[in-house]
Amino acid sequence: MIYRTAGQFKTTYASDQAIFPIVQDRVVVTLALVAAFVVPPALASEYWLQAVLIPLLVYALAAIGLNLLTGYAGQLSLGTGGFMAVGAYSAFKLSTAFPHLDIVAVFLLAGLVAAGVGLLFGIPSLRIKGFYLAVATLAAQFFLIWLFNKVAWFVNYAPSGTITAPDREVLGVLVTGPNATSGARYVMALAFVAIFGLVAKNLVRGRLGRAWMAIRDRDIAAEIIGIRPLRTKLLAFGISSFYCGVAGAELVFLYLGSAETLAFDVNQSFLVLFMVIIGGLGSILGSFLGAAFIVLVPIFLTNAPHWLGLNMSVALQKHIELMIFGGLIIFFLIVEPHGLARLWQITKEKLRLWPFPH
C-alpha cells in the first residue's frame, strides 16, 4: 500500500537510470541520511557513538571496498587487514610529517598509498584465480603486518610501536585525536561513508562495474567482448584498496585513537570478508548490512544476559556469545545464501504487493 509504484512513470532516461528509481526509496534514503547526520550527534550517548556507530561506519567502508573487489570483480582477497594497515600507517606518517596538511587530504592520500600497494599485490591476479589468489593476498596481509612491525620508521620510532592520532581540525572543529568529541568523529566518518558509498554505487552501475561483473561471471567471455582483464582487475584491486586504506585510517584516527599492528591482523581480513559474505556479495547495501550484523550482534549478545536479568559469569557469557554468533552466521547462510541484501530485496518485492498479494 505505502510501497506502491503504480503511477510512477519513467519518461526520461535519467529517471530510468536513477540510483533509486522509486519515489519512496528516494524519500526514505534521504530522510535516513539526514537523520544519520543530525540525530546521533545530538542524542546518542558516548557509548553509542564510540563503541557502536563509529566502528559500524568504519567497517561499512571497508566492507564496501572488499565488496567491490570480491563481490563485483570476483577476486577473492584475504589482504584487507593489510591494506587497512597501509592506510592507517600512511595517514599517521603523512599527518605527523606534514602537520598543516588538511586531515581530509591526509585520508585521501593514505587511501591512494593503499591503492598503490593494492595494485602491486593485484598483479598476480592476472595469472591466479580463486583460492590460489586468496593465498597470494594472504601473503600480502602477512608481509604488510610484518613490515610495519619490523620497520620502526613507520611508527616514528615510538618504542611501543603504537601509532597515535594527532589532534587535527576540519573547519575549525577537532575531528581526530584524544580531544575530539565522539560526535565530531562520528560526523566525519559518516561523511566519508556517505560520499564513498555514493561513489561506489555509481561505479558499479557504470562501465567499470559492468566490466568487473563480466570478468567475475566469465573472464574469457569478457575478454572476447573487449574488456581488458589486466586493467580491469588491477583497477578493482586499486579502488578496493583505496576504500580499505581510508577505512584503516579512520579506524585509527576516528575510532581507536591509537593502534598497533594487532588491530590489522588476519582476523580483520576474515571479519571484513564475513561482512561481505553475510551482507551479500555484489551489493553495496549488503556491505552496510553485513557490517551491522558483525559489529552489532556480538554487542547485543554481550548485553542480552544483563537485559534479561541473568546473572552468569563473564566467561560463560562469552562462550555462549561465540556459539550463538557462529550459529547465526550458519543459519543465515542456509536460509539465504545470497546474504542479507537478498533478504531485503525479497522483503521489498513483497512490500510492493502488500497487502493484496494476489
Added chain:
Amino acid sequence: MRVKVLLSVLLALAVAAGPLAAVAPAQDKSIFIPLLVYRTGPYAPSGIPIANGASDYFNLVNERDGGVNGVKIAYEECETQYDTKQGVECYERLKSRSPVLVNPYSTGITYQLIPKAPGDKVVIHSMGYGMTASADGRWFPWVFNFPMTYWSQASAFVKYVGQQEGGVEKLKGKKIAHIYHNSPYGREANPTLEELARKYGFELTLLAVDHPGQEQGATWLQVRRINPNWIFISGWGVMNQVAVKEAASKGFPMDHVIGNWWTGTEADVVPAADGAKGYKSMTFHAPGANFKVHQDILKHVYDKGKGAARREAVGEVLYNRMAINTMLNVEAIRTAMTKYGNKPLTGEQVRWGFENLNLTEKRLEELGMKGMMRPLRVTCENHEGNGLALVQQWDGKKWTIVSDWIEPIREVVRPKLEAAAVEEAKKLSYTMRDCAKEK
C-alpha cells in the same frame, strides 16, 4: 517465507536493541570499579587468576570490613579477551556507572584509555604495565603505574644478571636474548635493554613472537644458533607456557631463563612439568598463600561460598598480584577519604588519594600483607613509587624468592622516562603541571 520474515524482525531487533541494553542500574551508596577481565581466549591462563584475585579482594573488603570505611565497593566484570577493541567497548559501557578508577590489565587497552582519562575523570592504575612514560606524574596526572615500570624491571633484570655473573662489569661480551610478545607490551622493555647493552657492553638480541604466541619454533631455533648466556622473556597468556616448554625441551639451563613479572605464574610452568624446574621470573611481591590476608579471604569469602577461584588457586602468583593491586586501589580510596570524608567519592577525589598514597609497613601488617610486599609511597612527580624487584624460582612445586630486593638502575631509567614523557605528552597535547602547587 515466514521464517525469513521472523528472522528479519529478530535481526532488526538485535541490531536496534543491542546497545540499548547497556544501561545498567545506578548505585548510589557505593564506589564503582569496572573490571576488564579476560577469562577466555589465548590469554585466559594469565587472565583467570587476575580476575579471581580482584573479585576476591573486593569481596573481602565488603564482607570483612563492610566496605571502605563503610562505603561498599561495587564492581562489574567485563570480558575483553585481551582485545583492545572489546576493552574499549567494555570501558565505554561501564562508564555509565560512573567508575572512579580502572585497572585495564592490558598494555594495549591502557594506551587506549590514557587519552580518555582526563576527560572522563577516571584514574588509570596500570600496576607494573602500561605506558612507562606515564610514571612522570607531572605530565600524566591521571595515570599511575606503581610500584614499578617495565623499564625499572628491565634494569633490575640486568642488575640481577650482573650479580649472578659476579659484577656488572662481567656483563661485557655476554649474550642476552630478549624474547618478547610483539605488541606494545612486549616491546616496552627494549629501549632500556638497548641502553644498558651499550652501557655494560653485553650483546642483546631481540626476538619477537607474534600474537597469540603459540608459534615459537623459529624463535627458539634462533636462540639455539645465538646460544645466549641469559634469556629474558616478556610473554603473556599461552605464549608463556610455550616459551617455558621450548626452553626446557631445547635443554637450555633453566636457571638462566628469566621471565618478566608477567611470565612467571603457576599456569606458565606447570605444563612443562619437570622441565620447568629452575626457571626464574621477576616479581615485586611474594608468592604463596601463607599470609594473613589469605586466611581472611578463605574465611570471609570462600567459607561463605563467594570465592571466585578454586580454594587451591588462592595464593598463585598472579592471584596475589591482583590482590595487591586491588588492595592498593582500596588504600588509595581510603587515603582520599581522609581528606574528603567517608562517602562515595568522585574520580578527582580518588586521584588525589592515589597521588598521596603512603603505604607503611605498619599498614601492611594491619592488612595481613606483611612480608608480601614492600611499603610504597607515591608522589605528584613520581607515579611509579619506590618499588624494588625480586627474583623468584620454580622448584617444580612452588615458587620461592631467590634474591634480595633489587633496586632498579634509576639513574638510567628516570632520565629516559622523563624524556619519553615529554614525547608522549606532546602527542596528546598535554601541558606540564607544577607539582609544587599541588596540595
